[in-house]
Each structure stands twice: as structure tokens, then as C-alpha cells.
Amino acid sequence: MSKQFKIEYLKVVTVIVLLFVIAVGCQQNDDPIEEIVEDEVIVVVEEPVDDTYVLPGIDLNNWKVTLPIGNPTEVKPPEILNYATNEVLKPFFYNDSVNGALVFYTYPGASTANSSYSRTELREQMVPGSNNTNWTFKQGGSMKGTLSIAEISKDADGDYHRVIIMQIHGRLTNTQRDLIGQKDNNAPPMLKIYWTDGKVRVKTKILKDLNASDTELLETDAWGDDDGYTFEENVGFKKFTLEIKVTEGKMEVILNATESVVYDDIHIQKWSVFENYFKAGNYLVTKDAGSFSKVNYYDLTVSH
Numbered sequence: 376m377s378k379q380f381k382i383e384y385l386k387v388v389t390v391i392v393l394l395f396v397i398a399v400g401c402q403q404n405d406d407p408i409e410e411i412v413e414d415e416v417i418v419v420v421e422e423p424v425d426d427t428y429v430l431p432g433i434d435l436n437n438w439k440v441t442l443p444i445g446n447p448t449e450v451k452p453p454e455i456l457n458y459a460t461n462e463v464l465k466p467f468f469y470n471d472s473v474n475g476a477l478v479f480y481t482y483p484g485a486s487t488a489n490s491s492y493s494r495t496e497l498r499e500q501m502v503p504g505s506n507n508t509n510w511t512f513k514q515g516g517s518m519k520g521t522l523s524i525a526e527i528s529k530d531a532d533g534d535y536h537r538v539i540i541m542q543i544h545g546r547l548t549n550t551q552r553d554l555i556g557q558k559d560n561n562a563p564p565m566l567k568i569y570w571t572d573g574k575v576r577v578k579t580k581i582l583k584d585l586n587a588s589d590t591e592l593l594e595t596d597a598w599g600d601d602d603g604y605t606f607e608e609n610v611g612f613k614k615f616t617l618e619i620k621v622t623e624g625k626m627e628v629i630l631n632a633t634e635s636v637v638y639d640d641i642h643i644q645k646w647s648v649f650e651n652y653f654k655a656g657n658y659l660v661t662k663d664a665g666s667f668s669k670v671n672y673y674d675l676t677v678s679h
Contacts, residue, residue, distance in 0.1 A: 429475030443484030443493035476671035479657035496656035
């Protein structure tokens, strides 16, 4: 056998062996990503698997969550910290690790004593596990969150349902509660922020009688709703950022660091009688059969 013939023979054998190996490999993986022909030998290049994930940047140590089940069901710290493995929370409060969001899912179900609507919503707890320590406008505070509406149902007319995404809620002290003979510590919400048909809408409370006494203004029916304010930007289903800043006699709501509405009138000044706490999440404002909403929170911070 000549030297040249040996070389050609070895080339043929090498190609046959490589083709056999590739054929066996293709039986195990019928969907190769890419094929490159190089020197008559087929080389299969596998695309690397991207197994990265992102978790939401939210510290839950000072929050409890209310769910649309039970009476309703609430989960406080420290149990809420293990939400990813908590069987009660998992259907309503879970990670979207692809988008780095904490998902709040709700539908018409169990509601709180002072509402007819259900929610999957966080309630601030300055002392973890307790509702008894709250803050006043004089003490001040701020909440900032980045969020988006992931999914939401429509009504019979084809319009999207509304959902409350942030609140400042009032609270009576035990002394105030006993003074007016009320059975619980509930007071009106000073601030509700809605997602409504792609826009962010703000509603606040106004005192019906500016001459009401300090005792009279503790009553829920002493307060009415203002006309509301709708931000110009249409956020739709995109990610957006909301910030609430509270100081003595003043409240400001900021959308995407570009639009702002400020409340610094007599109604805010009168509100100083109440304690307050922040709320954030998914409060669905409908009882329509089959309705639902999913709200993604990417980050949420509170400071005082």
C-alpha cells in the first residue's frame, strides 16, 4: 500500500468514525442548535443553557400579607419570609424569577371587615408581627415601589377592572377607639392609588365639616372623597415607579420621577390626628364573577 493511499484511507476512516459518533449523539438529541461544515466533518455546537434567575428586591420583615381566602387569611413575619415554600401563600404570593418580580394574585373571595372587595396586599408593620405601632404625618415617612400590571380581567363592557396598588391607611389609637365607642381601630384611608385603564389615579380624603371637633373628625363618616387626580402618563402594562412622601401637613405622590401631585391643604393638616400605615399590592375593586388581577412588584422600600 502506497504512502499516499494510506493517508487517503485514514481520512475516509476518520470521517466515517466521526459521522457515526455524531449520528449516535443526534439520536440522543434530535434538536441540535447549529451545524457547521468544516473540512468535510460536521461539528455540532450546543448553545449554552442560561440558568440565571432574578429575585425581587423586597424585604418582607416589616410586612404582613392579607389573602382572598379564609376570614380572610393573614400571614405575618416571620412566616411570610418563607413565602416561596409556604403552601398557603404560594397560589397568591410568589416569585416570577424570569422578570425578577414578586407576583400578587387575587380574585373575588374573602374580604376584610371594612371592605367588600378582596385583596392580596401587604400591610406595613413597624414592629414585625404587630399592628400596634404606627406613624403620624408629623413623624413622616416614604414608600417607593417599582411595579407593573401583569394581567387583569375586563368587565362586561370590555373595560379593564380597577385595582388599588398603594395606600396610606388611617388607624385609631386604643384611646381614640374607646372615646368614640368603636369596636375596632379602623380609620379611613387617606390615600388610595389606583391603576385604572392603564393610568395611575390618586384619591384622597377630605373633611366634610372643617369646623368638626377633634373627637368628631375621628368618625369615619366625617370624611369624604375628593375628586381625584389622574396622572397624564399612560403606564399601561409597562413597569413604572411610584413614590409617596409624607411630612407634617404635606403628602406628595410621584410617578416615574417626572409627574407629581402635592397635597398640603387644611384636610391634610386635620388628618394629623390619626396614626397611619402603608399598604402595597393588589386590591381588586370588583366582585364580578371570573374577575382576577396579577400585579408584579420588582422592589418596594419604606423609610421613616
